Amino acid sequence: MDLVFRFLGAIGRFGATWAEEFGQMGVLVQKTIKSFPRMRTEPVAVQMIRFGVRAIVIVAFVNCVVGAIVAVSMSEMLISLNAVSRTAQIVAVAVTRELAPLITGLVMSGVAGAAIAAEIANMNVNEEILALEAGALSPIRFLVMPRLLAVMAMMMCLTLIADLLGMFGGYLVGVHMLDIPPLNYIRINNESVKWPDIPKGLLKAAAFGMIITVVACHQGLKANGGAVGVGRATTLAVVYSMVIIITANLAFAILFNWTLAGP
Amino acid sequence: MSNAVATKPAKTMVMPADPPVIEIAGLVKGFGGRNVLDGINLTVYRGETLAIMGASGCGKSTLLRCIIGAHRPDAGAIRLFGKDLWSLGSRELDAVRRRLGILFQSGALFSSMTVGENVALPLKEHTDLSPEMIDLMVKVKLELVGLREAEDLLPSQISGGMAKRAGLARAISLDPELLLYDEPTSGLDPIMTGIIDGLIVDLSRTMNVTSVVVTHDLKSAFRVADRMVVINNGRIVTAGKPHEIRSCPDPFVRKFIQGPVEAKTAVFPRSAMEKPFGPPAELEGDAATAARLEEAIATAEQDGRDAEALRLRKELTGLQSAVSGDRHSG
Numbered sequence: 001m002d003l004v005f006r007f008l009g010a011i012g013r014f015g016a017t018w019a020e021e022f023g024q025m026g027v028l029v030q031k032t033i034k035s036f037p038r039m040r041t042e043p044v045a046v047q048m049i050r051f052g053v054r055a056i057v058i059v060a061f062v063n064c065v066v067g068a069i070v071a072v073s074m075s076e077m078l079i080s081l082n083a084v085s086r087t088a089q090i091v092a093v094a095v096t097r098e099l100a101p102l103i104t105g106l107v108m109s110g111v112a113g114a115a116i117a118a119e120i121a122n123m124n125v126n127e128e129i130l131a132l133e134a135g136a137l138s139p140i141r142f143l144v145m146p147r148l149l150a151v152m153a154m155m156m157c158l159t160l161i162a163d164l165l166g167m168f169g170g171y172l173v174g175v176h177m178l179d180i181p182p183l184n185y186i187r188i189n190n191e192s193v194k195w196p197d198i199p200k201g202l203l204k205a206a207a208f209g210m211i212i213t214v215v216a217c218h219q220g221l222k223a224n225g226g227a228v229g230v231g232r233a234t235t236l237a238v239v240y241s242m243v244i245i246i247t248a249n250l251a252f253a254i255l256f257n258w259t260l261a262g263p
Numbered sequence: 264m265s266n267a268v269a270t271k272p273a274k275t276m277v278m279p280a281d282p283p284v285i286e287i288a289g290l291v292k293g294f295g296g297r298n299v300l301d302g303i304n305l306t307v308y309r310g311e312t313l314a315i316m317g318a319s320g321c322g323k324s325t326l327l328r329c330i331i332g333a334h335r336p337d338a339g340a341i342r343l344f345g346k347d348l349w350s351l352g353s354r355e356l357d358a359v360r361r362r363l364g365i366l367f368q369s370g371a372l373f374s375s376m377t378v379g380e381n382v383a384l385p386l387k388e389h390t391d392l393s394p395e396m397i398d399l400m401v402k403v404k405l406e407l408v409g410l411r412e413a414e415d416l417l418p419s420q421i422s423g424g425m426a427k428r429a430g431l432a433r434a435i436s437l438d439p440e441l442l443l444y445d446e447p448t449s450g451l452d453p454i455m456t457g458i459i460d461g462l463i464v465d466l467s468r469t470m471n472v473t474s475v476v477v478t479h480d481l482k483s484a485f486r487v488a489d490r491m492v493v494i495n496n497g498r499i500v501t502a503g504k505p506h507e508i509r510s511c512p513d514p515f516v517r518k519f520i521q522g523p524v525e526a527k528t529a530v531f532p533r534s535a536m537e538k539p540f541g542p543p544a545e546l547e548g549d550a551a552t553a554a555r556l557e558e559a560i561a562t563a564e565q566d567g568r569d570a571e572a573l574r575l576r577k578e579l580t581g582l583q584s585a586v587s588g589d590r591h592s593g
Contacts, residue, residue: 122374123373123374126369126371126374127367127368127369127371128371128372128373128374130328130331130333130367130371131365131367131371131373131430132373133331133332133333133360134331134333134360134363134365135360135361135364135365135384135385135433136356136357136358136360136361136388136389137384137385137388
């Protein structure tokens with residue numbers, strides 16, 4: 001019986017911790033939105049270059065590989081069904097609908113989320129955040145808002161690149177390993193892409209960008225305890241944002257494929 | 264000498280018609296069930312330099328953070344420039360904060376910006392000055408702290424002492440009425456300590472700034488302060504002029520002031536110093552002159568000869584500025 005109570009207590013504490021985290025992040029989002037009217041574009045551009053442009057190569061490479069993996073994984077079944085040319089269809093749908101935004105979100109939670117959390121946590125333990133506040137300068141406006149807008153915008157750009165590179169990965173496998181004629185592959189690919197999936201993917205990308213930035217900034221702003229605190233904030237930012245992104249992706253999948261389209 | 268905290272300010276500094284710059288009444292602040300500050304009452308008057316002293320962990324820095332509104336008190340009230348800090352909206356709080364500058368223990372420079380950009384930031388954000396005027400102001404402020412040549416360097420490229428001076432330049436960029444210093448000399452060598460102390464005294468005199476210096480560096484506190492308070496276990500033990508603090512009979516204050524001497528004697532008894540290493544080395548040149556001046560200032564303050572103490576302090580500041588100048592030109 002004691003074990004049961006301890007188990008329930010642990011679940012309760014876990015729930016309370018997450019509820020508190022979400023509550024604090026909600027307040028952070030609210031404060032950030034309130035600071036939009038005093039937005040300056042220059043810092044946003046700087047952050048877009050820092051977290052977006054520098055992530056292009058890694059996002060492109062990872063999505064290309066993921067597209068290729070989907071093609072290779074499906075090939076055996078499609079060959080047995082004598083429908084190998086359908087590889088293009090499966091890759092195109094999987095990439096544009098789910099994989100491009102999801103994989104880009106996970107990669108960016110490592111690239112941008114970790115960098116943002118470490119930077120802000122370091123500023124926090126070095127009293128730089130306090131110095132901003134003491135100087136009547138809002139850390140939300142100076143640090144959170146430019147990063148939020150930059151990561152959301154760059155997530156959308158990177159997801160478009162991921163769409164293209166994911167399909168290109170499938171193309172490489174389809175044409176060079178499965179001997180599908182190139183023009184045939186491209187034709188099936190183009191016919192298979194459902195164009196509403198692209199803006200839906202971009203919407204997801206923007207939401208994932210918001211999750212990454214809010215989680216990272218929240219962890220950074222509440223960091224304490226020197227170098228250990230910075231490390232903890234960085235780890236938690238990446239882990240939490242990955243968990244939330246994957247959960248949010250499920251919610252989007254239900255919303256787009258079930259609720260909107262009907263069961 | 265009493266435990267009453269709102270002692271009278273230095274006569275030469277105060278304009279009686281002005282309300283106090285800082286009024287703290289019954290301040291209580293705790294963390295994790297322990298009261299770090301336990302009923303602090305403190306008044307700081309316009310133009311004076313107040314040193315808040317105490318051992319590490321006694322609540323000095325927490326008090327400073329409460330004064331800038333970073334910590335919400337559990338009980339009590341803090342009034343800055345006559346305004347109750349925690350009854351203000353965010354815009355009014357920002358307006359109050361624009362009237363103060365703070366030098367943090369580490370300097371707290373924004374690491375992604377150059378020293379010049381750090382100093383320029385408050386000017387860019389809180390004034391309508393043209394970029395050319397801001398650039399000029401930055402140069403003036405950096406010149407004031409002897410860091411003109413460091414304008415384009417990043418915080419990672421300068422020493423700890425330079426970072427503190429750059430932090431000070433940023434703190435005074437908006438010509439604040441109140442300057443707060445959190446352990447301004449901790450971790451610095453004696454010469455840099457003297458330079459920072461000189462800057463605190465200079466700024467207080469030339470800009471007529473009200474200053475609050477939180478420190479556990481006794482020498483430094485006695486050099487810069489017009490008035491002092493000593494905190495222990497979250498409570499103010501005593502308050503008064505430097506010579507009053509020196510002669511305070513409170514056992515904690517006696518121990519706090521004399522402690523380092525006793526500790527030094529215990530660790531390095533004179534006999535031990537003389538035998539293996541020979542007699543203690545004599546100070547030479549500027550350092551010896553500075554030491555003699557400090558001793559004379561202490562004696563003058565103890566005897567209540569304020570004018571003499573002030574004259575000697577100016578002489579000491581001049582000497583330190585000259586040393587600083589030599590270092591820069593060298």
